[in-house]
Amino acid sequence: MPFPRLHLDPEHEMFRDQVRRYLKDNMADKVAKWRDQAHVDREDFKAFGDNGWLCLWAEEEYGGPGIRDIRYDQVLQEETIRWTDIGFFHNAHSMLVGPYLDRFATPEQKKRFLPGAVSGDTIMAIAMTEPDTGSDLAAIRTRAEDKGDHYLLNGSKTYISNGIIGDLFVVAAKTGEKRGQIGLFVVTADMAGFSRGRHLKKMGLPVQDTAEIRFDDVKVPKDNLLGDPGMGFAYMAECLAVERTMSAISSLSHAQAAFDVTLDFIKERRAFGKPVGAFQNTRFVMADLRARLDATQAYLDQCVMLANEDKLTPEDAAAAKLICSELQGEVVDAGLQFHGGAGYMDEYEISHMFRDARIARIYAGTSEIMKEIIGRGIGLGERELT
Template sequence: MAFPRVHLEEEHEMFRDSARKFLQKELSGDVERWRAQGHVDREAFLKMGEQGLLLLWAEEQYGGLGIRDLRYEQVLIEESIRWTDIGFFHNAHSKLVGPYLDRLCTPEQKARFLPPAVRGESILGIAMTEPNTGSDLAGIRTKAVDMGDHWLVNGAKTFISNGIIGTTFVTAAKTGDGRGQIGLFVIEEGMEGFSRGRHLKKFGLPAQDTAELIFDNVKVPKENLLGDPGMGFAYMSECLAVERTMSAISSLSHAQVAFDVTLEFIKDRRAFGRPVGAFQNSRFKMAEMRARLDAAQAWLDQCVMLANADRLTPEDAAALKLLCSEIQGDMVDLGVQMHGGAGYMEEYRICQMYQDARISRIYAGTSEIMKEIIGRGLGLGEKDLR
């Protein structure tokens, strides 16, 4: 058994119970279809919206609950991964993309963009990554030109989450000649010149649609610009700590489920006349993993509280994301090994989890980038040591 979660209070557990019942009843039965068709149903977002589970932080005037306690988002992710699928990216909608609207929108923009997102009628995505840039956001080539009464956007994005079912994309585009001179624009489904490219096939996360987006002389109204047109890079940097915390929550939640799936399997599966779990190697491997999961959970919970207090540093968020994604990878690998040949069969959940987990050490910043951030925070950057 995992140790008690002391940072959670009674109201968080009541919320967990309510979310669990909803997810089990309304969405858990759809997972196999989502994975087969390559995307979550848009109706899943509508159902989440009806329950008030999208953009929990949005003020009541925009249809939200006004809950800014990150612990509720944490609980929701934990239950969603357990009872549905890690590829259901409602957390990207609510806490990766949504915060840009929260931080940068004017009251008039919030009145336009937030209510449909809260209801699940619009599905949010963020369009940053380009074919030749990867983590180098300052090097993007998509360009926005000020035409006086509108912006004209040209370029392409790739690896965009919610790219097929999404309707509203916060899009990064260069607004000047400077390497970091970037603006953020809300580009919406139906705008002339905006289209989707390929629905990309992936090694894992089949339920999470990933696509290319194409901008061919898209006329973006001036009122769809978020904040200052030259400050987009700074805005993106400001939001990365929360994004990486959310990624860490997903990774560790996924690892916890993989542990439980594996524990149940090795208690039941027999070899040489006794349960697989009765062998010393099984006991020792699972005991070690239990200790690692509990230690990581304690730190993650502390970081959630720091994020609530706006005290989580970029270095801490990077370290958290690094640790949790690496533990996730180790756990699903151990799970497959403990399942033996069954672990290689896609009909077993652990096989699917193994495939789904691999991307966690890449998206939201690779493990190598996380190490660079941590190292520079220690004063070990090239400029520090010259």
């Protein structure tokens, strides 16, 4: 049995039961269709909105329940991965893009943008990564020129999650000549000059649509600027801790689900006259993974509590993201190995899980970047030592 999770209250478990029942009854059977078409249907985003599960933090005046407790988002993500697919990126909509509107939008901007995001009529995405920049966001080339009553936006972005079905994009663009002088702009898909490029084919996560997008002389109204036009880099850094916590939640939820899929399989699959799970090597590997999953869950749950109080440090968020994504990779790899040849077949869930998990050590900051952040936090940065 998994280790008890004492950070959750009875209200969170009641919410889990509600989410679980709905997903099992209404969405679990849709996953094959989502995988074939390479995106979640808009009606399913809308269903999450109808249930009140999008942007839980949004205040009532904007259509939301005003629940500022990340534990509910954690439970929602755990059940989504358990009963549908890790590629359903409602968490990116609510907890990656949403916080930029929550923290930096004016009340007038919130009145314009949040009701549709809460209802699921407006699907949100964030546009930061560019073809030649990767993790070096300070080096982006997309530019927003101040034209007096508007900004003129030109450039391109790639690897944009929700890029095909998205309606509203928070776009990072250079606003000056200094490195890292960046602004954040709200761009909607109906603006002249906005276009979508390729629907990118990926090794895994087929359910999560990923696209290239372009901006060709897009006139962005001044009142679509979030906060200060030169503070975008600082704003992104401010939101990264929660983003990486959500990424860690996804990774560990996926690892837990992969462990359970594998456990069921090795109890039933037989080799040399006995269940695969009866062999000592299988028992030892699974026992080790069970212990590490529980220990990692305890650390992650503590990070969630710190994030709730806005006390989570960048180093702790990086550590959570690092250990959860690395453990996810180990669990799905062991699970596929224990499935034997069956694990290589598309009809077995572990095959999808194996492919879907690989990106977790790359997006939201690579494992190497996470180690850099942690290393600098303990005084081992280049500047400190030279």
